[in-house]
Amino acid sequence: MTEYTTVIFDLDGTLLDTLEDLADGVNIALAAYGMPAKTIEEVRLAVGNGVMRLMELMVPDGKNNPLFADCLDTFRTEYAKISRNKTRPYTGIPELLEKLSAEGYHMAVVSNKFHDAVVDLVRTYFPQIPYAAGERESCGIRKKPAPDMVYAIMKEIGVSPEECVYVGDSEVDVSTAKNAGIDCIGVTWGFREKDVLLQSGAAVLADTTSELYDAIVHRKESV
Numbered sequence: 001m002t003e004y005t006t007v008i009f010d011l012d013g014t015l016l017d018t019l020e021d022l023a024d025g026v027n028i029a030l031a032a033y034g035m036p037a038k039t040i041e042e043v044r045l046a047v048g049n050g051v052m053r054l055m056e057l058m059v060p061d062g063k064n065n066p067l068f069a070d071c072l073d074t075f076r077t078e079y080a081k082i083s084r085n086k087t088r089p090y091t092g093i094p095e096l097l098e099k100l101s102a103e104g105y106h107m108a109v110v111s112n113k114f115h116d117a118v119v120d121l122v123r124t125y126f127p128q129i130p131y132a133a134g135e136r137e138s139c140g141i142r143k144k145p146a147p148d149m150v151y152a153i154m155k156e157i158g159v160s161p162e163e164c165v166y167v168g169d170s171e172v173d174v175s176t177a178k179n180a181g182i183d184c185i186g187v188t189w190g191f192r193e194k195d196v197l198l199q200s201g202a203a204v205l206a207d208t209t210s211e212l213y214d215a216i217v218h219r220k221e222s223v
Contacts, residue, residue, distance in 0.1 A: 002163060004219055009110075009168070010109070010166075012113060016087055017089075021079070022054075023039075030058060035059060035060060036060070080117060083117055096209045096212065107131070118134030131153055131156060146179060147179040170191060170197075174186060174197065
């Protein structure tokens, strides 16, 4: 069995706990147009499919609301201002990345968050990760679960699917890995319950960063 040389990570819910800042950004945007606030739990269940889908679920009547586009633009602007207020790496993540980097693994981030925010957050919190890609559908690169961003990263690094594993916390990440033809490890500390990952077809789960490291290094079939 080919060993992994490349680990591609999701960002929100996998490397970074961004939930409070996302919820604050959502509620700032909603309040600007007199819309009711959302709870942390409501935001948690809505993230994972990109900013437009998040706000579609947050704004009353979604895209049918005449103020939807304005609210979406306000979220983008306001979230950019506060995206590092409460956001923190999950416990053990910096140490895991340092270890993988020292052992020569290629590492990248692929996220449905808008591209500039992904690049900024990765540069700020994880300078050991040289490759980062966010939502760029305007450039013809489809968001997850389409495999486009994963393919682009693999091409940039120069690796084959057999060498890669995708690490994420949601059903979107499991589907992304399947669509890209690469293995997936689901982490259980993020924005989805373990049952959601199992129901989406995740064969390998990690409850801790130690288990994640073990699954990467030993290419485990189950954890």
